[in-house]
Amino acid sequence: MNYKKQRRAIITIVVVWILSATMLFTATSLFAQNKSSGSDLYSQLGLFSEVLQKLKQNYVTELKDEELIKAAINGMLSSTDPHTTYFPKEEFEEFTTSTKGSFGGLGIQIDKIGDYITVISPIEGTPAYRMGITTGDRIIKVDDISLIGASTDEAIKHMRGEVGTTVTITISRPGVEKPLEFTLTREVIKIKSIPYYFKLDNGAGYIRISQFNENTVQELRTALNSLENEGIRALIIDLRWNPGGLLDQAVDTVNEFIGPNKLVVETKGRIPTSNRQYFTRYNTKSRNYPIIVLVNEASASASEIFAGSMQDWDKGLVIGKPTFGKGSVQQLIPLMNGGGLKVTTAYYYIKSGRCIHKNINDKILLGKEVTEKDQEAEKEKNLQQVYYTVNKRIVYGGGGITPDFEVDADLMTNFGMELRRQNAFFNFAVDYMVEHQHKLDKNFVVTDELMNRFLNYVEDKGISYTQADLDSTDTYIRTMLKSELIRNVYGDTEAYKASINLDKQLQTAINLLNKYQSMDALFDYAATQNKR
Structure with missing residues (x-):
């Protein structure tokens, strides 16, 4: 963010403080007393107050305090990371409501990348998924409303609506010259954490975890009991396109495979209250069959904690593509005006010491230019960050989870x-x-x-x-x-x-389980594929 935006942001924050305390004159006097110290906060606040007053007195048209405040706060937060966000009262109420229960929507996980609302993942079984909307699609218009430059919250507001109503979204797809239009009917979006599980023809079990919500552990236990009663000899856990979810559920799902009293993840931040460790808690059934965990570029947050922990504790072989790298922790803070602040307070570190957060993603999400050369350099740098699993296998840091070996997905024509x-x-x-x-x-x-x-x-x-x-x-x-x-x-x-x-990645997992009958054999094979 440039200096002018910073200054405008700070001015507006001062207005919030002054209006909320109704002490403008007193505060200005206090600032004047401290103006000798250029780096002193009060001196800077004095500058804010002065500029605000001059702006209000002299600008060519009348300025609305609320709009100035919102714009300035957003400007200030844009100097942090893309996950630190201010919600005005109405948006905060909508945000907190949307994280509970069901709603009428399309079934798209989105984020803002540069000026574009971009599809991170369509949710299985929803209108967007059935229509063929895919990861990387840029949503440029909803009905007749342009979303270029819009926030994710604005985009969500336009895409959600009454169940049964239709909406037309226009998409720019990489590699496709002309924009694509999709007309979708809004549905109640109720997402099962485990949409399906079954026994494969080769005797291995397959469990798809689409996200980590409040029911994940219970659904996982049901799936495992059912598959184990069928006599599975191995297991594939599919976390591809899983955007994450609840941390406690990720920890408890790991618990099902490694038993109690083991460190899964810890959060580390600048303030002491941000530093916490999360251990497994429950006695569970011993599961000694070989396990493969599938991940891809859209596996994020809690799914990365799960995959990385299975890797760190040598309980699962991770294959696929390097994960997204969303390893930051946000705290939701209510504000006096009824709004709220979502603030990044810490990063996730798993058992081996690896930080899950991939900093280059923050640059991309903030619209900063990141070239292929930058990404390749980052990848090479990450390979220099060597960590070790419990049994001393080598794993790599730098953000996200690097698979034990990579498998590309088939490209669609x-x-x-x-x-x-x-x-x-x-x-x-x-x-x-x-x-x-x-x-x-x-x-x-x-x-x-x-x-x-x-x-x-x-x-x-x-x-x-x-x-x-x-x-x-x-x-x-x-x-x-x-x-x-x-x-x-x-x-x-x-x-x-x-x-x-x-499914090339799944077929690779199936073939590996046909060939290797134990975790040690799978790990030995992976080691031969990753000699660097």
Whole structure:
């Protein structure tokens, strides 16, 4: 933030203090007494008061105190980090309400990156997820309202509404020349922490944790008991696209695998009350089967604490892509005017000593330029920060969680992305299942006849493609078509099972568990892949 913004911010803060105390004249007198010390707070406050009065007296139009105060506070906070935020009364009430219960929305996890409201992750099973909105999409407009430069709170306010109403959002997608429009119907967004779990054909269990909410531990125990009763020989825990959530739930989920009285994470900040340690508390069942934890670039916060702790305590092999690196702690502080302040007070450090927070992300979220060269330099620097797990395996710091070895996800073709954007699979499945009275054999095969019928439907909707597009997307189309038809009859779990052959990262985990029967064998394999 430049000097002019800083000065305006400080001026406005003084106004808040003076108005709340109704002691403008007395305060000004006090400031005058201290003006000899240029670095003294009271001297600076005297300057604020003076500039405020001159501005109010001489500016060409009348200025509203409330607007000046809000703008100045936001200006001041922009010199901190992107997670420190001021909420006026109405926004604070909306923010605190939105963190509880259900609401009418679209199902998008967003953050502000530069001037753009950017999709961090669509929430599974929601309108945004079904429509094909994806990580990295920039929301530039809601109905006729531009969101360029808007805050996340403003964006949320425009996207939420009465259940059943529709909203049109316009998206700028990297690699796509023209903006894309999506019309979505708002739904009640109730998010299960564990949307599905099941036993794979190779005897391993699979558990998807979509976020850490107040029910995560109970849902996890239910899933583990069910899978263990089925006799699983290994476990895959999927934390990809998990934006985080409640810290205590992350600690207690780790507890299920490492037992009681073990340090999971600690917070360290400037003030003593920010420094806390979080230990596991409960006696739990011993789980000695091999475990793989899947993560990606959208795994953040509490999910990073879980993945990193499983790594630190040598209870799980982490594979996928380096995680997001959201390791800062915020405290919500009510203010006298009914508003609130969300302030970053500490950073998370897991058992090995690694700090989860990735500082380069703060620069990106604040709109500062970060080049590919900067990111590569940061990555190389991180590899110099060596830490050790309980059993002395090497892990790396620098923010986020670096997997024990990296696995890229498959890239979707442009034609595949267009089919999802146009909601082609979902709409076709709806029409098809109405025609077939919602009856479908779970083991059906997408025949050439059904494939051609879908392609004719696509052409009727004005979606063009070439033979090359079709050749490169054939397997994807058949799989997604089967998955969406199954979803209509059997639900999300069976739909996901039908699509796992497309998931390169998950398939890598399955193949590893087919080949290696213990955690030690998995760790030995990972070590051979990470010789630097």
